[in-house]
Amino acid sequence: MYQHQHPAAPLPNLQLPRTLNRPAFTEVQREAILAVEPNLGQVPFEYIRKGLHARGDELMASVTAAVVPPQLPRSRLPSSFDIAPTRGAAPITHILAVQTSPSSKHPTTDSVFLVPAHHIVLAANCAHIPRIPVSRPQMRSNGMLTVPVMPLVVPHAEAFAPLHAFLVSHRLDRLMSALLPVPPSMLSHRGSASRGGGSSSAGGPFAHISTPQVATFLATSASGDKMSALMALTRTVSAIWRNACALGVFDRELWAALDFSWEVILGAMNMVATRAV
Template sequence: MYQHQHPASPLPNLQLPRTLNRPAYTEVQREAILDVEPNLGQVPFEYIRKGLHARGEELMASITAAKVPSQLPRSRLSTSFDIAPTRGTPPTHILAVQSSPSSKHPVSDIVFLIPTHQIVLAANCAHIPRIPASRSQIRSNGMLAIPVMPLVVPHAEAFAPLHSFIVAHRLDRLMSALLPVPPSMLSGATTRGSGSGAGAGPFAHVSAPQVATYLAASAAGDKMSALMALTRTVSAIWRNACALGVFDRDLWAALDFSWEVILGAMNMVATGAV
């Protein structure tokens, strides 16, 4: 059974927090829901999210079917993209995701393009800017013109895994982006409401020491550098979740578990245990 434990001894010469802090919980704004789906004005937020989770695969299929460039220079970004109509609910917006500038990373000219559904963002992201109502238009050639919505996050390159989880709520797919381990090692993980007991986290039946040992042993080349790269991925998704106000319990359990496992693997490498 997974227990949240810290490495036994300090990691040498590494400035990493032992845990990933969570911001104070904030619920999404009712006005944000009303902006995009006025008929959901009286529906409880949790019920809206469960309904979206049930449609997750359908929504992801429509996102995947929307053929747009994965990234573009900002100078080539248009106000809309044409996509071919498909079965199901088409995306309402094309997100133009850009990293927020910092002293280490000045303003980037590259934006990442991700089709999305406005209700998914409104129902899951408490801190996202108000989403303009979609005004998708049908062209004379039958194509749908989907408007572009700029979005600034701390790490644009790490937005896609978070967005996919928000849409489909697939814990297995999120973990594949966080930890390079065989899926069978995480097969005991369950999303909330799909088999885990009351109060039990989704990783209650996953062996963190076993996963950490595998991670340490399988790291290629400079093991510590390889593990540090994993901390950057987890940290980037964590920062994006904090900035957007995503407070899904399964998401946070995945981030906490991954962080603990990676630190445990780093400790094994640092102490010569692996």
């Protein structure tokens, strides 16, 4: 496992945890799998997830090809959308209408974020997601699929898309681009792969990456008010972390990415606070 090698000076006037706590592991529900894909009833969960990872590019193709507005007011949210099918890709089953939980500290907004999704990806990866209504989109005479809208409440709706994209594609490199504004080459190493799960190292996908080197780059490249820029990064990582906790996502690659990003950002903040850069 990577180790703290950056200065451990306290951050002035900031109340940030040193690590991101992980909730107790909970496996997904067999009933949730059966509800959406009855033929997978006897298949081990890990085998289901590996099969989905292998189809990540295909599934992501249908997600990105679905044309829906990025946001809509709740008052104008339809019950379904007509979506053009994607050739060679499994059709999406739902349009998620993602909204921020009223209990969150952020002001409640009338807007919802619309995210095309596959029910099996959600059921196989999210232990705490509410029961997903069965959806078998049928093709209409005009060649379009009628896909139902499913409401979903999370702690931070604006941070759901990168988490969902990772669950669909399992691309660790793309997730990291949403977490840390550093050159991709800094986060690659011999023996790793761009797709999550490709690392052969027992220490995880970031075991051979220099945390101080990445933190130094982050601290020196931050523009304007460096501490404010770095604080904005902590909010992004924290929002994705809270969503993962709320949905019950326990993917090892995801947690490695969150832990590494948090450590790097705090290291960069320490460097700025102590004028080490």
